Amino acid sequence: MIEVYSWATPNGHKVHIMLEECGLPYRVHAVDIGAGDQFEPDFLAISPNNKIPAIVDSEGPEGKPISLFESGAILLYLAGKTGKLLPAGVSAKYEVLEWLMFQMGGVGPMLGQAHHFRIYAPEKIGYAIDRYTNEAKRLYSVMNKRLAKSKYIGGSEYSIADIAVFPWLRSWKNQGIAWNDYPHLKGWFDEIAARPAVKRGVEVLADRRKPLVDDKARSVLFGERQFRQH
Known part of the structure; x- marks a missing residue:
């Protein structure tokens, strides 16, 4: 089972779509980036740049768990794991x-x-x-x-x-x-x-996302809260 820590953003949807295309079992954990969930210690332990998405694969290389952050790295990992969506040549x-x-x-x-x-x-x-x-x-x-x-x-x-x-x-x-x-x-x-898998992927967590209309959410994403973490 792959644990996905994500939100309904373009980078999050990359991984949601990839998992749907590959047919891998996964469980989604919402990381509400407007509320500041990305700064929680448990999330930072697997995503030190405090950005979504991140994954934990309990059945990683040699049967050992592996965690990854950065959407591009996750796409490459899942392609390698499944042998799909990346040419062999x-x-x-x-x-x-x-x-x-x-x-x-x-x-x-x-x-x-x-x-x-x-x-x-x-x-x-x-x-x-x-x-x-x-x-x-x-x-x-x-x-x-x-x-x-x-x-x-x-x-x-x-x-x-x-x-x-x-x-x-x-x-x-x-x-x-x-x-x-x-x-x-x-x-x-x-x-x-x-594509059916794409349709499913972009719906993941889509009902949880809200417009960024308040100052608190803007501060979390773009302002003081973001920068004082480093």
Whole structure:
């Protein structure tokens, strides 16, 4: 059994979708990041960066328990554990990995900043909004060009690269995106969204998440509470 410590965010949904696609048994533990659950000692013991998601696999390598944090690392672990969603061939595997790193280093951080300055920041800073909205559009363009010549983000087969990217694009409106500008990416998005495992994955903990409308939650995620932990 895999214990999943998570919340209904793009990074959380990556792991929820992966577990559904792989058919692994798992149990979800809600980590309410607006309430500050991510700072609890038990969670920090498995996720020292106080970020979701994290997992504990009671049947890890050599039959021993293992815990992991960072969504990309978890996707790679689950792919290795099951032999699914990561090609065995060397060239194909590294093609998937470079697009996984593209998501981890670009899509997630940059779209996260677009969300922050467009939606959550208490002060609307024009330069920041323009900077990250334009970067979101650039990243969408990169993916659109990729999918003009490749069936999936990571190559010819559906993989962890697609699973990593997809949840971040579900908030395209908040990122200032118009789908008409990215027809190849939109076609891919619709195909991934229709997968049964993806539908199940994005519903995990979705009923628990609430809009960040109060100052306490904003402080926990973006302010003093976040920074005084380090």
